[in-house]
Amino acid sequence: MTATLIDGKAFAARVRADVATGVAALKDAHGITPGLAVVLVGEDPASQVYVRSKGKQTVEAGMNSYEHKLDDTTPEADLLALVEKLNADPAVHGILVQLPLPKHVDEAKVLAAIDPAKDVDGFHVLNVGLLGTGQKAMVPCTPLGCLMMLRDHLGDLSGKTAVVVGRSNIVGKPMAQLLLGDSCTVTIAHSRTKDLAEVCRRADILVAAVGRAQMVPGDWIKPGATVIDVGINRIPAPEKGEGKTRLVGDVDFDSAVEVAGAITPVPGGVGPMTIACLLANTLTACCRANGLPEPEGLTA
Numbered sequence: 001m002t003a004t005l006i007d008g009k010a011f012a013a014r015v016r017a018d019v020a021t022g023v024a025a026l027k028d029a030h031g032i033t034p035g036l037a038v039v040l041v042g043e044d045p046a047s048q049v050y051v052r053s054k055g056k057q058t059v060e061a062g063m064n065s066y067e068h069k070l071d072d073t074t075p076e077a078d079l080l081a082l083v084e085k086l087n088a089d090p091a092v093h094g095i096l097v098q099l100p101l102p103k104h105v106d107e108a109k110v111l112a113a114i115d116p117a118k119d120v121d122g123f124h125v126l127n128v129g130l131l132g133t134g135q136k137a138m139v140p141c142t143p144l145g146c147l148m149m150l151r152d153h154l155g156d157l158s159g160k161t162a163v164v165v166g167r168s169n170i171v172g173k174p175m176a177q178l179l180l181g182d183s184c185t186v187t188i189a190h191s192r193t194k195d196l197a198e199v200c201r202r203a204d205i206l207v208a209a210v211g212r213a214q215m216v217p218g219d220w221i222k223p224g225a226t227v228i229d230v231g232i233n234r235i236p237a238p239e240k241g242e243g244k245t246r247l248v249g250d251v252d253f254d255s256a257v258e259v260a261g262a263i264t265p266v267p268g269g270v271g272p273m274t275i276a277c278l279l280a281n282t283l284t285a286c287c288r289a290n291g292l293p294e295p296e297g298l299t300a
Helices: 008-030 045-060 076-088 107-113 125-132 141-154 172-181 196-201 271-289
Strands: 035-041 064-070 094-097 161-165 185-189 205-208 226-229 233-236 245-248
Touching: 008 045, 008 141, 008 271, 035 045, 035 076, 035 271, 045 064, 045 271, 064 076, 076 094, 076 107, 094 271, 125 172, 141 172, 141 205, 141 226, 141 271, 161 172, 161 196, 172 185, 172 205, 185 196
Parallel strands: 035 064, 035 094, 161 185, 161 205, 205 226
Antiparallel strands: 233 245
């Protein structure tokens, strides 16, 4: 048996198309255009690529994209002042401060300064609390993307046993809350979990988000389980030439694909969903800000 591949690239394209349709409908019916502001501090090359990609996809979806680039010596107070300005700007419905920030800036303080209703990353402590208590929240993009793919592939998730490996605030914890919200029985496991292999083998849904290359082998997977691999790790690839690397997930794909019922590949699985869900969150935030119905199928 070989697992069905869950094509994140194709699914993300569908989500972006749904967002574009929603944006067009908002413009036609209400004359409103959702706006996303992205703030980049410093010259981190990976962040620059990511911000460019976000800007391009925002515009392609028919939204307004506002990019604010600050140099890495920008004082914390100036960054906080910019966030306040964006909070007060009615044309901006989503605010994203690209992480990591330079050492002299308090990341937690900056994230806490963002208006929770415009926090399209879902990192504000108020949104974390709303999600944890089953209320309407802005949901972190990566877990939201995973949930959408699971619903699309499996339909109703109710009653399924789900194991999330990893307890980060960005993926592991919100993922567990979302699965609970869909009536799964959820275990959060991590590097200190006793008999981790045994815990993983109970999962109908296994989400690997631990940040360790190929940590989950095929024999940790229940036959027929759905595996969502959130990991993006670079490992040496001498077969490609000296000093070359390749991307792998937290799951050992070659052995897992023989056991799982369905699996997301790396690259091309969860990754493309993150920006697609950022756009979805911006549309949702815009609808909420204007007291309009939320877009169907694009929220938790």
